[in-house]
Amino acid sequence: xxxxxxxxxxxxxxxxxxxxxxxxxxxxxxxxxxxxxxxxxxxxxxxxxxxxxxxxxxxxxxxxxxxxxxxxxxxxxxxxxxxxxxxxxxxxxxxxxxxxxxxxxxxxxxxxxxxxxxxxxxxxxxxxxxxxxxxxxxxxxxxxxxxxxxxxxxxxxxxxxxxxxxxxxxxxxxxxxxxxxxxxxxxxxxxxxxxxxxxxxxxxxxxxxxxxxxxxxxxxxxxxxxxxxxxxxxxxxxxxxxxxxxxxxxxxxxxxxxxxxxxxxxxxxxxxxxxxxxxxxxxxxxxxxxxxxxxxxxxxxxxxxxxxxxxxxxxxxxxxxxxxxxxxxxxxxxxxxxxxxxxxxxxxxxxxxxxxxxxxxxxxxxxxxxxxxxxxxxxxxxxxxxxxxxxxxxxxxxxxxxxxxxxxxxxxxxxxxxxxxxxxxxxxxxxxxxxxxxxxxxxxxxxxxxxxxxxxxxxxxxxxxxxxxxxxxxxxxxxxxxxxxxxxxxxxxxxxxxxxxxxxxxxxxxxxxxxxxxxxxxxxxxxxxxxxxxxxxxxxxxxxxxxxxxxxxxxxxxxxxxxxxxxxxxxxxxxxxx
DNA sequence: TACGAGGAATTAG
DNA sequence: CTAATTCCTCGTA
Numbered sequence: 001x002x003x004x005x006x007x008x009x010x011x012x013x014x015x016x017x018x019x020x021x022x023x024x025x026x027x028x029x030x031x032x033x034x035x036x037x038x039x040x041x042x043x044x045x046x047x048x049x050x051x052x053x054x055x056x057x058x059x060x061x062x063x064x065x066x067x068x069x070x071x072x073x074x075x076x077x078x079x080x081x082x083x084x085x086x087x088x089x090x091x092x093x094x095x096x097x098x099x100x101x102x103x104x105x106x107x108x109x110x111x112x113x114x115x116x117x118x119x120x121x122x123x124x125x126x127x128x129x130x131x132x133x134x135x136x137x138x139x140x141x142x143x144x145x146x147x148x149x150x151x152x153x154x155x156x157x158x159x160x161x162x163x164x165x166x167x168x169x170x171x172x173x174x175x176x177x178x179x180x181x182x183x184x185x186x187x188x189x190x191x192x193x194x195x196x197x198x199x200x201x202x203x204x205x206x207x208x209x210x211x212x213x214x215x216x217x218x219x220x221x222x223x224x225x226x227x228x229x230x231x232x233x234x235x236x237x238x239x240x241x242x243x244x245x246x247x248x249x250x251x252x253x254x255x256x257x258x259x260x261x262x263x264x265x266x267x268x269x270x271x272x273x274x275x276x277x278x279x280x281x282x283x284x285x286x287x288x289x290x291x292x293x294x295x296x297x298x299x300x301x302x303x304x305x306x307x308x309x310x311x312x313x314x315x316x317x318x319x320x321x322x323x324x325x326x327x328x329x330x331x332x333x334x335x336x337x338x339x340x341x342x343x344x345x346x347x348x349x350x351x352x353x354x355x356x357x358x359x360x361x362x363x364x365x366x367x368x369x370x371x372x373x374x375x376x377x378x379x380x381x382x383x384x385x386x387x388x389x390x391x392x393x394x395x396x397x398x399x400x401x402x403x404x405x406x407x408x409x410x411x412x413x414x415x416x417x418x419x420x421x422x423x424x425x426x427x428x429x430x431x432x433x434x435x436x437x438x439x440x441x442x443x444x445x446x447x448x449x450x451x452x453x454x455x456x457x458x459x460x461x462x463x464x465x466x467x468x469x470x471x472x473x474x475x476x477x478x479x480x481x482x483x484x485x486x487x488x489x490x491x492x493x494x495x496x497x498x499x500x501x502x503x504x505x506x507x508x509x510x511x512x513x514x515x516x517x518x519x520x521x522x523x524x525x526x527x528x529x530x531x532x533x534x535x536x537x538x539x540x541x542x543x544x545x546x547x548x549x550x551x552x553x554x555x556x557x558x559x560x561x562x563x564x565x566x567x568x569x570x571x572x573x574x575x576x577x578x
Numbered sequence: 579t580a581c582g583a584g585g586a587a588t589t590a591g
Numbered sequence: 592c593t594a595a596t597t598c599c600t601c602g603t604a
Contacts, residue, residue, distance in 0.1 A: 489591080491594075491595090492594085492595075525580090525581085536595080536596090538595090538596075540596090540597085541596085543580090543581085544580095544581085544597090544598090545595085545596060545597065545598090546596095547581075547582075547583090548583090548584085548595090548596075548597085548598095549594080549595055549596075551582080551583065551584070552584095552594075552595075554583095554584095556594095561582095561583095565582080567580085567581060567582080567604085568581080
């Protein structure tokens with residue numbers, strides 16, 4: 001299960017010793033081992049040990065006190081919110097950058113469901129932070145539908161997950177374990193690098209997914225049955241630290257579990273999505289009415305669109321994608337244009353993916369082994385961006401990559417033919433600055449001594465070098481093709497974030513004022529405009545034009561005016577501020 | 579004078 | 592078609 005970064009339940013990840021998580025090759029995990037399922041992963045460092053102890057205590061308490069819901073349900077009259085086995089009684093500390101949501105008013109009223117569901121009848125509209133903490137999750141589901149009779153042991157025995165999909169069993173909550181691992185990787189942090197790392201990890205997941213064999217056609221009902229089985233699992237113990245790759249390995253890439261969960265302050269539990277909101281096809285044209293509703297819920301919450309007439313979008317995906325922007329606006333005066341833009345990203349991403357898949361199919365060498373490696377990508381601003389990143393990743397993975405095994409340490413999880421590198425605390429220091437194709441400029445601060453012109457030229461050269469060598473700097477272990485919007489195919493907002501991600505290089509030209517809220521200031525408008533002009537090969541670019549482009553983003557929901565108008569100060573809308 | 583805001587037309591991909 | 596560019600006017604500090 002992929003957890004959207006910054007979810008309230010991410011803190012759970014802090015209970016998982018990360019180095020332990022990645023220490024074991026995935027194939028050696030034993031998801032159905034009773035020993036493994038009831039024990040805590042052994043710590044490998046002192047810090048891990050402390051975390052381990054904490055985790056162990058909470059784990060025991062967790063087992064004693066948790067009750068879990070069996071079947072997700074949906075009430076047409078409102079959001080039905082059954083409890084989740086993975087979002088239990090863990091406390092969390094909301095990261096500071098959630099403060100932006102304090103004034104948001106998600107419009108949905110969550111009503112209670114009598115049987116098997118937590119009573120969550122609070123209106124989140126007037127809520128404080130905790131009430132507004134929505135947990136965005138989405139899963140990739142398998143084309144290999146595991147039958148209930150299949151045993152995980154067979155996978156352990158033959159070390160071939162690809163041929164034997166893992167069975168999710170009642171007593172072996174591997175999904176939750178993967179969830180825990182993801183939580184670890186997505187753990188909120190004040191460190192900007194960590195955030196990039198989290199987002200990058202999502203791309204890595206996408207890479208692994210993209211590398212999977214084409215999924216079989218699977219009926220949605222079958223997926224829902226699996227979903228039910230997953231939801232009936234016992235709580236995660238976090239002791240079975242099975243990499244997400246395993247989950248991915250059993251999930252197809254054409255389906256996403258797209259869920260909108262909510263945080264209940266009184267119960268301090270996250271509640272998972274309505275059942276019908278799960279299993280969104282990647283292709284929005286294939287969305288059912290429920291899929292559309294799920295997507296709308298998620299997007300409207302993510303973008304804090306305010307009151308939202310859900311009933312006016314009671315339609316299938318094929319109809320939704322045919323709506324014009326004007327129709328979106330008329331249906332949803334507040335945020336209709338944003339919804340349209342978001343949907344368009346999905347649509348475009350799907351189109352790209354389809355084209356890439358077709359091209360790959362045509363050019364595929366039958367004997368070429370697929371050895372995908374880890375992508376380093378820009379931070380994905382939101383789920384749509386993630387999808388786009390995933391699409392890019394898919395395209396990049398169409399060409400077999402060489403994966404260096406000489407440095408294949410514990411951060412590499414090997415699954416079948418696929419390699420997935422996962423950043424761990426032990427390796428992150430060496431990765432700092434190398435995670436974003438934008439962020440890593442190999443030069444030092446020596447340019448501060450140089451003239452401005454030379455600096456700009458150096459930057460330009462470095463940008464070119466960064467673009468060409470980003471793939472080699474992925475993790476220091478693998479060589480990949482980074483799906484960077486290099487050259488002139490970069491959006492202005494991406495370019496600005498690129499500059500912002502390099503404070504040592506461009507800090508004198510543009511810098512964050514409030515990183516969490518996405519507020520930044522252009523300190524040197526001439527220089528920023530020059531850089532932008534060089535990137536886009538527009539020698540006549542100036543700040544007037546650049547700022548005009550920025551102002552276009554107001555309407556598109558990418559940027560917004562700051563609360564107090566300040567000169568040269570702009571603010572990314574929240575999804576883009578990540 | 580520099581910048582913010584936004585309309586309108588044009589261009590590039 | 593969309594994002595960005597270009598040019599413009601008007602207002603503000």
